[in-house]
Amino acid sequence: MMAKLNDKPLLSARNLGKHYGQRLGCRDVNFDLYEGEVLAVVGESGSGKSTLLSLLATELPPTAGAVNYRMRDGETRNLFDLTEAERRFLLRTDWGFVRQDARDGLRMGVSAGGNVGERLMAVGGRHYGRIRDTASDWLNRVEIEPERIDDLPKSFSGGMRQRLQIARNLVTHPRLVFMDEPTSSLDVSVQARLLDLIRGLVSELGLAVIIVTHDLAVARLLSHRIMVMRQGRVIETGLTDQVLDDPREAYTQLLVSSVLAA
Amino acid sequence: MSAVAAPQASGYNFAYLDEQTKRMIRRAILKGIAIPGYQVPFSSREMPMPYGWGTGGVQVTAAIIGPDDVLKVIDQGSDDTTNAVSIRKFFAKTAGVATTTETKDATIIQTRHRIPERQLTEKQTIVFQVPIPEPLRFLEPRETETRKLHALADYGLMHVKLYEDISRHGHIATTYDYPVEVADRYVMNPSPTPKFDNPKMHMSPALQLFGAGREKRIYAVPPFTKVRSLDFEDHPFEVQKFDKPCALCAATNVYLDEVVLDDRGGRMFVCSDSDYCEERRADGHRGELSGEAPHLVGGAA
Numbered sequence: 001m002m003a004k005l006n007d008k009p010l011l012s013a014r015n016l017g018k019h020y021g022q023r024l025g026c027r028d029v030n031f032d033l034y035e036g037e038v039l040a041v042v043g044e045s046g047s048g049k050s051t052l053l054s055l056l057a058t059e060l061p062p063t064a065g066a067v068n069y070r071m072r073d074g075e076t077r078n079l080f081d082l083t084e085a086e087r088r089f090l091l092r093t094d095w096g097f098v099r100q101d102a103r104d105g106l107r108m109g110v111s112a113g114g115n116v117g118e119r120l121m122a123v124g125g126r127h128y129g130r131i132r133d134t135a136s137d138w139l140n141r142v143e144i145e146p147e148r149i150d151d152l153p154k155s156f157s158g159g160m161r162q163r164l165q166i167a168r169n170l171v172t173h174p175r176l177v178f179m180d181e182p183t184s185s186l187d188v189s190v191q192a193r194l195l196d197l198i199r200g201l202v203s204e205l206g207l208a209v210i211i212v213t214h215d216l217a218v219a220r221l222l223s224h225r226i227m228v229m230r231q232g233r234v235i236e237t238g239l240t241d242q243v244l245d246d247p248r249e250a251y252t253q254l255l256v257s258s259v260l261a262a
Numbered sequence: 263m264s265a266v267a268a269p270q271a272s273g274y275n276f277a278y279l280d281e282q283t284k285r286m287i288r289r290a291i292l293k294g295i296a297i298p299g300y301q302v303p304f305s306s307r308e309m310p311m312p313y314g315w316g317t318g319g320v321q322v323t324a325a326i327i328g329p330d331d332v333l334k335v336i337d338q339g340s341d342d343t344t345n346a347v348s349i350r351k352f353f354a355k356t357a358g359v360a361t362t363t364e365t366k367d368a369t370i371i372q373t374r375h376r377i378p379e380r381q382l383t384e385k386q387t388i389v390f391q392v393p394i395p396e397p398l399r400f401l402e403p404r405e406t407e408t409r410k411l412h413a414l415a416d417y418g419l420m421h422v423k424l425y426e427d428i429s430r431h432g433h434i435a436t437t438y439d440y441p442v443e444v445a446d447r448y449v450m451n452p453s454p455t456p457k458f459d460n461p462k463m464h465m466s467p468a469l470q471l472f473g474a475g476r477e478k479r480i481y482a483v484p485p486f487t488k489v490r491s492l493d494f495e496d497h498p499f500e501v502q503k504f505d506k507p508c509a510l511c512a513a514t515n516v517y518l519d520e521v522v523l524d525d526r527g528g529r530m531f532v533c534s535d536s537d538y539c540e541e542r543r544a545d546g547h548r549g550e551l552s553g554e555a556p557h558l559v560g561g562a563a
Contacts, residue, residue, distance in 0.1 A: 084414065085414045088414060088416060092418075107422070110426055111426060111430075113425070114422050114425050114426050114429065117422070117425055118418060118419070118422050119418070121418040121419075121421040121422060121425065122416065122419075123418070126493075126495050127494060127496055128425065128494040128495075128496050131425065149429070150429050150430065
């Protein structure tokens, strides 16, 4: 089932930039993201990918530019003009953030069910039975046996933790999910399963995703479009296959050729 | 103890604290009353007792007490435990005020762990000693973040705790310091009173003040304010229930303490509120063990 998509951009970055004092985080970032679209941001470490993601997720204030976001009511607003309360509400309803280290994205001392249910309770869910049913349904969807609903994430494997993180983020049916290297701490076979799962959920729910990765294979598998960053600037953008098969910039060529059998 | 005013000890200001300090505390109290359930920071003073012994409560009491007040101090419902006795003596000495053990005679009741069984009145103020004022403390370690959560009324986390209770124990296993929502806004720790006392806070005619000395916070529930214990629709809030009435005064619907009688498993359950129990016994109520209890606690033997 494909969700119904809107033809106006969901999120657009305009001349977005961040300086840490004298040092450059990223600058002059411009792009539009549409509903149901997966955008990969690739580049070596230190290229400004993570800074960009933090800016987009409003975790960092920018030093230049704006990020416009089309809210659920259809109104487009600059994210940095929102009040703290509005931003937090957005973060736990309309957005998801899947972290590289599951320990940053999960409450490790709270059971799997509590982790998935937290967002439901944050938006006013006050019926234990229904919260639990929804949680167990989502565990099922991310291939965690529902019997493990009361287990702590501590007892979960790395792959399970990442899947739990995904369930926790998707339970409120967000429209936009940020992913920061979601697979890089996993071994190859687990990575493949997780990517498969993410790809399935993305197309099923019509999610827009911004995924930061240094792994070009992940970008190729998941994303429609790709943005290559270097030294804080976007040096190349385009359709993923196009950029990866026929890179224009010298640096992108280097990046593509440095991957073992990508 | 009878309500006889003792002469004030020399060398101290009335009620120990200097007037400027009292003024600062009163300001915090007024702000607390104006914003029910909000934790107001105040510059807590060193008191002649260790943290954890009621330094917050003592400072609040010292700031509001006047020469005409009658003070009652309870610790775990009882008037005769160390903490209660020494705080009562402290104010008898430094303020020369009358003290009492009878709830009905007191104008200020400082308490640790209980709210008296007898319904409080508009003329009374109850002062709670609070060890940890922050209800989100063990859920979110960052104080900057918990303040933000309060400011935004972002209390989903509180329910995560209750969810965890039910998923582990099958019911909400929090029995004391049970979080409440005050006046439809702030979530508040009622101090470590048993949840049995939570309903007494709701629409209470008495002013309720909370002082946390170590944590330097004061908060308040004004008279006739809504106080709702947090719960789930399908797991509603419930207070503790006891199978038997009090063994000494046969009271039901009161909070009972377990008292071990011997080393062969003998035990009895008696009112935790010692004044309430005494009053009932004076009125002729008799529990099943009152015949065997020593005369000192109101029995026949």
